[in-house]
Amino acid sequence: MLCSAQRMSYLTHKEVKIMNSYTLSVGKFVSEHPEKKVQNIARYLNESNLKEAFKRLRSNSASGIDKMTKAEYAENLEENIRNLHCRLVHMTYMPKPSKRVYIPKPGSEKKRPLGIPAIEDKIVQYIIADVLNAIYEPMFVNESYGFRPNRSCHDAIIYLRNTITTRKVNYVVDADIRGFFDNIDHEWMMRFLEYRIEDKRFLEIIRRFLKAGIIEDEMFYDSDKGSPQGGVISPILANIYLHFVQDLWVEKIVKPRARGEVYYVRYADDSQVCFQYKDDAQRYYEGLKARLGKFGLEVAEEKTRIVKFGRFAKSDIRKVNKKGNPEVFSFLGFTFYCSETKSTHKFTVKIKTDAKKLHAKMKKASAWLRSVRHKPVGWIIDMINASLRGHYRYYGVSDNSNSMFKFRSHIIRMLYKNLKRRGNRHPLTWERFLTILEYNPIMNPKIYLRLYHDTI
Numbered sequence: 001m002l003c004s005a006q007r008m009s010y011l012t013h014k015e016v017k018i019m020n021s022y023t024l025s026v027g028k029f030v031s032e033h034p035e036k037k038v039q040n041i042a043r044y045l046n047e048s049n050l051k052e053a054f055k056r057l058r059s060n061s062a063s064g065i066d067k068m069t070k071a072e073y074a075e076n077l078e079e080n081i082r083n084l085h086c087r088l089v090h091m092t093y094m095p096k097p098s099k100r101v102y103i104p105k106p107g108s109e110k111k112r113p114l115g116i117p118a119i120e121d122k123i124v125q126y127i128i129a130d131v132l133n134a135i136y137e138p139m140f141v142n143e144s145y146g147f148r149p150n151r152s153c154h155d156a157i158i159y160l161r162n163t164i165t166t167r168k169v170n171y172v173v174d175a176d177i178r179g180f181f182d183n184i185d186h187e188w189m190m191r192f193l194e195y196r197i198e199d200k201r202f203l204e205i206i207r208r209f210l211k212a213g214i215i216e217d218e219m220f221y222d223s224d225k226g227s228p229q230g231g232v233i234s235p236i237l238a239n240i241y242l243h244f245v246q247d248l249w250v251e252k253i254v255k256p257r258a259r260g261e262v263y264y265v266r267y268a269d270d271s272q273v274c275f276q277y278k279d280d281a282q283r284y285y286e287g288l289k290a291r292l293g294k295f296g297l298e299v300a301e302e303k304t305r306i307v308k309f310g311r312f313a314k315s316d317i318r319k320v321n322k323k324g325n326p327e328v329f330s331f332l333g334f335t336f337y338c339s340e341t342k343s344t345h346k347f348t349v350k351i352k353t354d355a356k357k358l359h360a361k362m363k364k365a366s367a368w369l370r371s372v373r374h375k376p377v378g379w380i381i382d383m384i385n386a387s388l389r390g391h392y393r394y395y396g397v398s399d400n401s402n403s404m405f406k407f408r409s410h411i412i413r414m415l416y417k418n419l420k421r422r423g424n425r426h427p428l429t430w431e432r433f434l435t436i437l438e439y440n441p442i443m444n445p446k447i448y449l450r451l452y453h454d455t456i
Contacts, residue, residue, distance in 0.1 A: 022049060022127075026134040030196075034138070037198040041131050042205070045124065047085045053126035054081070057119070064099045064118035065215050073119050084120050091201065095121045095209050098228045100216035104364070113182070115214060115228020125232035128206060132236045135196050140239065141247045146268035147235035153332045154449050156267045157351065157397070160274075160331060161451055163263045164349045169274040169310040171281040174329040175288060176303035180269035181234065182226040184241055185296035186210045189227075192244045209233065225296065238268060245295045246271065246288075254284055272331055274310075281306050311347045313338055330354045333394070351451070353395050353403035361391070362410045369411075373418035381440040384411060388443050396448040404445035412442060 022044040029038060054077065057070045073080055087093035098115030105112045117125065137149065145156035163169065189210065193203055214221045214228065227234050247266065250273065255262045260276030262284075275281040285306055289299045308316065313326035328337040334351040341348050365387075372380055388408065395404055420428045 023130045023134045026131055030135055030138055037196055038135055039198040041197070041199045042201040044131060045085070045088045045127055047081055049127050050081050050085060050123055053123045056126055057122060062116050064116045064121065065096055066118040068119045070119065084123070088124070091204070093205070095212040097213040097215045097220060098231065100214045112229070114230035117231050121209070122232055124205070125209070129233045129236050132233070132240065136236070136240050136243070140243055141251055143264045144239065144243065144247055144266050146266065147239060153267060156265055157332060157334060158451060160265045160272055161336065161349045161351060164274060164310060165347070167263060167274070168261045168276045169263065170308070170312055171275045171278050172307045172309045172329055173273045173275070173281050173285055174305055174307055175271050175273065176300040177269045177292065178298045178300040180297065181229045181238065183297055184227050184237070185225055188295050189237065189241055192240050235268070242266065242269065245292065245297070249291055254287070267332055270332065309338065333357045350399040351397060352400045358403060358407060361407065365411055366414045369414045369418045373422060377419065377436060378440055380415070381442060384415070385443050392446050393448055396446050398447060398449070398451040401445055401447070408442065408445060
């Protein structure tokens with residue numbers, strides 16, 4: 001694992017490209033004076049930086065309650081930016097409430113709430129997020145992977161899989177925080193920010209974002225807690241909050257007091273903690289409930305459990321039940337399960353697409369095919385391949401070929417079923433359908449991430 005200073009130097013080309021002078025300036029100060037608070041950073045909310053932040057907005061991004069698109073705002077950009085800057089300088093700038101929308105939650109019938117900020121709020125949040133990342137990135141622990149430079153879900157998966165395979169791990173605490181983004185305590189959030197930031201104007205703008213509220217079905221809802229998902233600053237605020245609430249607690253309290261080895265990984269609000277001994281795992285589970293409760297959060301007990309998992313899990317279980325198999329757990333859309341290598345029959349951890357996630361994607365694909373079956377076949381298959389390419393990029397990991405082929409086979413069956421219903425004079429036969437696929441092939445799965453070599 002890289003130390004904080006090394007991580008900051010190994011940024012991707014894209015991340016280096018969007019690095020701003022103010023980000024570099026703040027980062028330099030933080031690295032040179034780790035014991036000092038950062039001051040006078042509201043000055044980075046100037047006209048030049050606001051224009052640069054505007055350019056980073058996606059042209060097709062959803063609009064907030066102002067109903068303004070990027071193109072419409074650009075029609076009078078100079079005056080709009082000048083007016084926005086004037087309000088920021090005189091502290092008359094008041095963020096608008098976020099527009100609440102709901103999107104499907106993979107693997108569940110529930111929907112995930114998103115808060116879409118107004119266009120000017122997005123512009124301001126881009127600069128605030130850059131500054132906060134520059135200040136807090138060097139502080140974050142190595143085991144935190146969510147929404148950080150040069151880190152991805154795959155990095156977290158590799159770390160967890162390799163840790164369980166090579167270390168003394170016998171138990172995994174699979175923890176879930178109930179409605180994390182909706183329950184962030186504002187006062188604690190501001191205290192965590194004040195730990196490194198002295199600029200009261202900068203902090204006040206963040207406080208106003210937290211208190212801006214939500215508009216849903218034309219009704220305004222006050223926000224005395226929480227940070228809406230969908231906002232530009234929500235990921236960094238979440239990382240800061242959980243850094244103080246969970247990461248430091250595990251590093252400074254849980255690990256030193258444990259009887260055996262402890263390993264920890266977190267991606268956003270999803271965490272897994274690995275233990276050598278069961279009593280350490282049980283103490284952590286009970287302590288986690290009290291720790292989160294202190295900061296206004298709650299463990300989702302129906303989704304949180306201690307899993308017997310690791311090198312000796314299978315043999316220990318079969319001492320009690322000869323046909324028993326170790327439990328499995330899910331993390332970032334993958335199911336982790338105990339297995340053996342093919343050649344040497346040594347213990348290893350393998351992963352596959354989470355069954356709930358896979359079923360949800362199949363259901364979504366079937367509904368989409370029904371809605372577009374009247375379109376030209378070539379266009380449909382092009383769209384299918386574009387979707388499969390993204391699916392394979394994420395789920396294309398070692399030992400997961402079966403799940404990917406299962407998803408591809410489902411799409412082929414549903415495509416044939418829907419093309420048969422197009423009402424043509426000559427019904428589509430399977431032989432004709434295979435001929436169509438010869439000229440318009442549906443791409444096969446590909447392994448992009450080889451776990452055993454730690455390469456992507």
